[in-house]
Amino acid sequence: MLNSLYSGITGMKGQQTKMDVIANNIANVNTTGFKSQRVRFQDMISQMDARAQGPNTGGRGGINAQQVGLGSQVASTDIMMQGGSLQFTGRALDFGLQNGDSSFFVVSQDGGASGMNQYTRDGGFYTDNNGNLTTSSGMRVMGYQPEGSGAPVLEEGLVMNTDQLVALDIPQTIQDANGNTIELQDYAVDSTGTILGTYSNGEVYIIGRLALASFANADGMEKVGENLYNSSANSGVAQFGAPSDDGFATVRSGFMEMSNVDLANEFTEMIVTSRAYSANTRSITTSDEMLQELINLKR
Template identity: 75%
Template structure:
């Protein structure tokens, strides 16, 4: 049988994979913090019809190898980790990471020590009835807890990053660190260094903790696991934790959300390319079939 039949099949399979990726990108055009993907191809092994020959002593020149390729295959499905644009929301628990394409928020399903962490660019956070800082699906947001709330005057929240990351919360009430009963929260805010400040009923502001960010040696190696989250992998490297605005880490902006980095113009152009490539590969199959038909018709 003609090898072109099978080469055409590999081409159609590859373009179908590309179309699957394009469709997924388009479906996530409004997904918070989504990173688009692209498909790259590489050729398969080639059939050697004649080996290369070097020049000989009789003055005859060298001859190149005669090879016929046997099709194509998907080389990679790259994740494009470039940052999406930040959109203003005005909500004080919405956060976007600025100037830090390599930085991710750290979350945990239960917040227990030793549990594998997961990572996300989706900074839409919430508080539950216990004051726990959570993601939209209930995962705990991780960071550096202040333990006993410390008065903001003269306190450097950067000192918190020396400890292990743990779950963060914004408690409704706290014992007065200076003595004198229970204090009730009046307001809270999170600045661009990730420091959580709570203002309580005595009129004082207290440091409650600091949001953590994670960096990776190879963020392209992270594995998507759904729910806008990633797992580390053998090729991403282990995470390095730090605080927003620290050296090498991004800055977080309260009241903003990172949008998807999908470019619809690019995706629709690639859709046309994939469609035409698929069509061309199908034509190579039908043409090969017509050639076989002509061969069969030699015997009438």
């Protein structure tokens, strides 16, 4: 049987995988913080028909090896971690990460009770009826709180406990130094991820600070859906810090990071993929015609 039949099949399978990735990229062109992917190919093992030979003592020169390739295969499906553009929303709990492609928000399914964290670039957060800071799917947003009781403190008394990640919340009421109950009037988040709450006594209190995670090889992270990533054996261990710290991104409140999908590039790759798939099918039909001619020799 002609090897070209099987080589054509490997080519078709590879182009099908590439088309799957392109379609997924296009489907997520408006997904917040989405990172596009690309497919790379490599050749498969080659059949050795004759090995290379060096020059011999009789004066004859060397000859190269004779090899016939047996097709192609997918080498990798890379995640393109370049940051997407920031779009202004004006919403206080929308956060975009700037100047830090390997930085991620830290979230937890159980508020950090299990110590199992996940990571996201989607900074569209919400507060529930208890004041908990959450993602759109209910994951708790992790960060740091002032040392001591963990209650909000006045700006001039800020000392953050950066040794432990906790689930952040924005309390609607707190007690001041005199034991009086005061109510939240407004809140804001600065470029360092610090959450500032203005309460009914006119004072501004530090509520907490967003945490970020950075990875030595962010391209090695695994997508798990819902705009979430898990660390992997090749991403490296998460290094925790805060926005604007050395090696970490800056937070822009009132902005959202858009998908980094380039539609012009995706449509171009779609055309190339379609033509490559057609060319591989043509190699199969041509091989079939050659086999048919061989069979016709019997007549």
